[in-house]
Amino acid sequence: MVRGLAGDSAAYHAFLKDLSAHLRAFLRRRLARLPDDVEDLVQETLLAVHNQRHTYAADQPLTAWVHAIARYKLVDLWRRRAGREAMNDPLEDELAVFASSDTEAADARRDLAKLLQRLPERQRLPIQYMKLEGLSVIEAARATGMSESAVKVGVHRGLKALAAMIRAGT
């Protein structure tokens, strides 16, 4: 995306293609009752991403930006449909509540990777080994070449720093 903004059209093409697959999955789950509208909305969202790409700042998590746009377009669709078919509205609202968690795990991983990059190595590696890959303290210490207490301290401080970054809302 960042290279796309700089004018690298091959990178931008790959980004949009990748994004359309993500969007299709994201929207299909939320539009389970309206399968015919999914592809239209994917295209509409892609177009919005393209038209609004000047509002993306490189220091911001990409998923948060894309999601806000996709969600905005989705709500827009519901609002338009609600006008036409007021009967369907309550069901669709409920759907939105239930659907809000299913792609979150994958997105969280991507955002987390972005935030992790900002941590110093002695905090990032222990978190990566212990919290993301599930190694024990001893295994993580061996993998990083750090002492066990340094690994523990790194995890503790790193998680604290991550929490602060998330609270700050980047």
Next chain:
Amino acid sequence: MRTDELVTMLAAGAGPVEPGATVRRYAAALGWGAVGATLLMAILLGVRPDIVDAARLPMFWVKLAFPACLALGALYAAARLSRPGVQLGQVPAALAAPVLAMWLLAALVLATAAAGEREELIFGGTWNVCPLFVALLSLPLFAAAMWAMKGLAPTRLALAGAAAGLLAGSVAALIYALHCQEMGAPFLAIWYLLGMLIPTAVGAVIGPRLLRW
């Protein structure tokens, strides 16, 4: 059209994007809006004749600082609200701080004033026109701020409209302060704030309709 074709078409037509779109957009809007509002003030109302003497009084600067602080807060809010996926962050605090400070000052002034002076401090001589003039001066700024917001991508439209309205109102109040001769802190804390809230409320109401994309 198939989605893959759309992707190819979009990617083919995409040139590089200059960074800093938000900043440039708001700078242009505020520049033109402020010029419009200043002209409006100079033609309709005129700068206060004693401005040189008044500039020696601390209250004159408080009167400029209050809307200026709110304008900075509103600008911060508008900039955050006009980009998707950005949280509000410190915005509520940034907006509340100048208002609370002004109210505190007003309360202090009222508490220490003699009973007979309080009415004069609150109502001054122009309480009934001040909010309206501020709202009037905010018109060019309001249009400019909405234009800036419209070119970006707000996802919470009522809030975004309100932020643009407050930005217009606070800069308008700053410009109106060059005309207005009231110097009472309670006057500013009530009537200036009210004047700024008029475009804010209008922005919140028409935002959802005007700012859709």
